[in-house]
Amino acid sequence: MIPSQQKLLPILLFVFLSIGMASADSEQLGGDFSLIDHNNASFQLHQLQGKLVLLSFGYTYCPDICPTELAKLAVVFDTLKDQTDRLQGLFISLDPSRDTPQVLRDYVGYFNSGIVGLTGSEAAVDQVARQYRVKYQRREHEGGGYTIDHSANLYLIDQTGSLAAVIPYGMPAEHIVDLLRGMLAGDG
Amino acid sequence: MTIPVACCTTGMVSILYLETVDNKLYRVPGWPRLGAFMVLRFILPLFVALIMVSMVAADTSKISINSAPGYGELTYQLPEIGSYQLPALGKAANGEVLIPSGERRMLHDLFSDKYVLLAFIYSTCSDVNGCPLTSHVFYKIKSAMKRDPQLANSLKLISLSFDPEIDTPSVMKLYSNNFRYAGSVGEWQFVTTASPQSLEPILKSYNQVILRKTDSKGRTQPGYSHVLRVFLIDPQNNIRNIYSVDFLHHDLIINDVKTIIQQAQQGSEKIGFTAVSQQTARLSKPGDNKHGYEQSSYVTDSLDLPLRKGQAADLLSIASDPPLGLPALPVPADNPLTKEKIELGRKLFYDRRLSLNDTFSCAMCHVPEQGFTNNELAMAVGIEGRSVRRNSPTVYNAAYQKLLFHDGREENLEQQVWGPLLAKNEMANPSVGFVLNKVRQIEDYSGLFQAAFDGKGVSMETLGKALASYQRTLVSADSPFDRWHYAGDTTAVSDSAKRGFALFTGKAGCVACHTVGQQSALFMDDQLHNTGIGYRESMGILPEKQSLTVAPGVTIDIDRAIIDQVGKKPATDVGRYEVTQNPHDRWKYKTPSLRNVALTAPYMHNGSISTLADVVDFYNQGGVPNELLDPRIRPLELTDQEKQDLVEFMQSLTGSNVDTLVADAFAAPVGDVGKGDPSWVHGSEVEVR
Numbered sequence: 001m002i003p004s005q006q007k008l009l010p011i012l013l014f015v016f017l018s019i020g021m022a023s024a025d026s027e028q029l030g031g032d033f034s035l036i037d038h039n040n041a042s043f044q045l046h047q048l049q050g051k052l053v054l055l056s057f058g059y060t061y062c063p064d065i066c067p068t069e070l071a072k073l074a075v076v077f078d079t080l081k082d083q084t085d086r087l088q089g090l091f092i093s094l095d096p097s098r099d100t101p102q103v104l105r106d107y108v109g110y111f112n113s114g115i116v117g118l119t120g121s122e123a124a125v126d127q128v129a130r131q132y133r134v135k136y137q138r139r140e141h142e143g144g145g146y147t148i149d150h151s152a153n154l155y156l157i158d159q160t161g162s163l164a165a166v167i168p169y170g171m172p173a174e175h176i177v178d179l180l181r182g183m184l185a186g187d188g
Numbered sequence: 189m190t191i192p193v194a195c196c197t198t199g200m201v202s203i204l205y206l207e208t209v210d211n212k213l214y215r216v217p218g219w220p221r222l223g224a225f226m227v228l229r230f231i232l233p234l235f236v237a238l239i240m241v242s243m244v245a246a247d248t249s250k251i252s253i254n255s256a257p258g259y260g261e262l263t264y265q266l267p268e269i270g271s272y273q274l275p276a277l278g279k280a281a282n283g284e285v286l287i288p289s290g291e292r293r294m295l296h297d298l299f300s301d302k303y304v305l306l307a308f309i310y311s312t313c314s315d316v317n318g319c320p321l322t323s324h325v326f327y328k329i330k331s332a333m334k335r336d337p338q339l340a341n342s343l344k345l346i347s348l349s350f351d352p353e354i355d356t357p358s359v360m361k362l363y364s365n366n367f368r369y370a371g372s373v374g375e376w377q378f379v380t381t382a383s384p385q386s387l388e389p390i391l392k393s394y395n396q397v398i399l400r401k402t403d404s405k406g407r408t409q410p411g412y413s414h415v416l417r418v419f420l421i422d423p424q425n426n427i428r429n430i431y432s433v434d435f436l437h438h439d440l441i442i443n444d445v446k447t448i449i450q451q452a453q454q455g456s457e458k459i460g461f462t463a464v465s466q467q468t469a470r471l472s473k474p475g476d477n478k479h480g481y482e483q484s485s486y487v488t489d490s491l492d493l494p495l496r497k498g499q500a501a502d503l504l505s506i507a508s509d510p511p512l513g514l515p516a517l518p519v520p521a522d523n524p525l526t527k528e529k530i531e532l533g534r535k536l537f538y539d540r541r542l543s544l545n546d547t548f549s550c551a552m553c554h555v556p557e558q559g560f561t562n563n564e565l566a567m568a569v570g571i572e573g574r575s576v577r578r579n580s581p582t583v584y585n586a587a588y589q590k591l592l593f594h595d596g597r598e599e600n601l602e603q604q605v606w607g608p609l610l611a612k613n614e615m616a617n618p619s620v621g622f623v624l625n626k627v628r629q630i631e632d633y634s635g636l637f638q639a640a641f642d643g644k645g646v647s648m649e650t651l652g653k654a655l656a657s658y659q660r661t662l663v664s665a666d667s668p669f670d671r672w673h674y675a676g677d678t679t680a681v682s683d684s685a686k687r688g689f690a691l692f693t694g695k696a697g698c699v700a701c702h703t704v705g706q707q708s709a710l711f712m713d714d715q716l717h718n719t720g721i722g723y724r725e726s727m728g729i730l731p732e733k734q735s736l737t738v739a740p741g742v743t744i745d746i747d748r749a750i751i752d753q754v755g756k757k758p759a760t761d762v763g764r765y766e767v768t769q770n771p772h773d774r775w776k777y778k779t780p781s782l783r784n785v786a787l788t789a790p791y792m793h794n795g796s797i798s799t800l801a802d803v804v805d806f807y808n809q810g811g812v813p814n815e816l817l818d819p820r821i822r823p824l825e826l827t828d829q830e831k832q833d834l835v836e837f838m839q840s841l842t843g844s845n846v847d848t849l850v851a852d853a854f855a856a857p858v859g860d861v862g863k864g865d866p867s868w869v870h871g872s873e874v875e876v877r
Contacts, residue, residue: 029358133354152320156365165365168309170320171327175366182369 030163038105059095276426281393288361310351328438333374484741498855513670533658539859556853559787566795574613579795601656664843688837711782720812722775
């Protein structure tokens, strides 16, 4: 081993260890957050205390997953019409530069007028994504434009604001309905 | 009604399909990417409305999605439960995992003696046809488990994360919570590992290659590239099936699970075909005799070499006192049988080093458990896949043959052995000297020839005599027929076989060539006859199309023109004429003995007939007419019952000692190249296999 490599080794070790520490399971998943809703009003998760919250992440230019996921949510809320006051759907944009509150309001409105679209500064959105361990990355396209690769799980937040379950993308609407019904019933 | 559905792989625009009631698919260009939001605004309401319709009315409308079959209905019919086999594909590896509570567990303990479906997932996966597909399919299976208590009791679903850094036990717990409120029937467990280091051996043993995704500039992307695989594991930890994206479907998996449960309940009872049902010939099982191959339920019956149980026999005693139905053994005065010679000949018979390239022994065309012939090939195949133009004759009772080879060109076994040794499409040795020189240099033959032949070393004479001695001992009779016909045991054969023998000696006239004596029977006349088979081949009289079964249950008709294009033209074969040069001997071939005939398929000098029933049909129609056809061959006008009786009779000709001879063969050493052996490659050092 040549001397320069010997010097490099501790540095590399340090870097790897730091990465490892950062991603360790130290912090709690989920939790409260502050963003701006699609009516341009400030929004905190704790405002929804007492309700079951279904949280999804996406962006309005999303060509595929987001519309299907939101359509699925719309079916769920439609099926549970009688419980509307105990449920809330949220859609957080991972693309705040394009998804202004106005754009978001139009977009979620196509699916279900009860769902609230949320956006905010890049930093604020990124903070929420980290809290919920959502992975996303901009993918630039040749000839301009970009899409955003992102994970597509649904997050179920209970009446106290803590994360109760992660629903894998791919589970059908009937499962989500069953899950919500079960939680609402358990709640009394 | 038009039902559009979006679909994709990660982040990429892909194709949308619109399916209408007339079931036509219309391809629509991918969604606009940037700056096309205005368009989106106009079509989206319609689009969303239609999605809603399709979701709400899911039962009545078909969703066409450019995604894995697992999301939809199967487009093919599943085979009946229990009608197929799922042999073990290897052992499901163990490893240490973390359950949602954070406790350590061994994977095998989690299996808890159930049938297990194991999927590898990671929670930030966003490829629709990746991890979400397994969630979808597992959900469907779990739903089926709710409805089916047997399935619920015997099956368990496990999702194992391959991203331990993100998927901590608490994340796995959040997954499990899906079923705290939405049905606990049908166990589905989410587990992870403590670190990439503890995960790695598990991934490796399940052959799961996981790569970090990178973009074209080499930057790391979120997520992993991986090949989706779901493993079906039985309670003995055998992997029984592996599902990839195109096969991952809940209906198929449930069918498989029920099939292996049913077969486990039936114990070790095997499905499939039974080999030639000869109680006395249990070991004579052709690896793949292709019986029933036209059905998809076909299973191979091949025996692994290590599974063979050998048991050496006293061949000298057997040959000295041949079984009931055989005359005394003719032994040349200059080559009396001795234990040493027989043993030496046996060693040579199974020695691959006797061929040019050390690969091919006598036994590879005269396979002991296949009637000392080859049940799997119509015509033999020699070293390097070289075609031989005739069928391997059986070695059983070769001692009694006055003429050898189908054209009768040799007269004793001592000389005959050099035919296959030197034929360039069989064992391909370039010369007699080459063989002798090689055997002389192989250490494990050192002294054996001298001991067997009064001090004489390896020579053309001694090598021939040794091989002949072993083959001469392979005598087999005392068949049910012999016990009935020569020992008066009327219960030894069925009535049908008795009627068959009456036809054999009477109406059908077979006995004219397959002779039967007062005290013994060899079922051959040491003569050669023209049945028309050779004539037909020489004239190229072939059907326009030939059926070819390419896999169990898959048969296709192939035009002759195509076969001619790709196939090698068959070598000419005019039979006995090649030996005598007498035009009257064209297409004459030697009468084979019928002893053990049930074990020696396929039949005729070119193996062109597969079953005894077809042989009877061939003679019943009078062979193939030609100007030299043997006058004894004529249409027989047998009834179906009579044909069946003849087959039954021939099946009663299997000797009682075939298992003994086959087990003895299994006990023989298989000569293979070892250290110190001369190499066939340029005299270089031998590469030990």
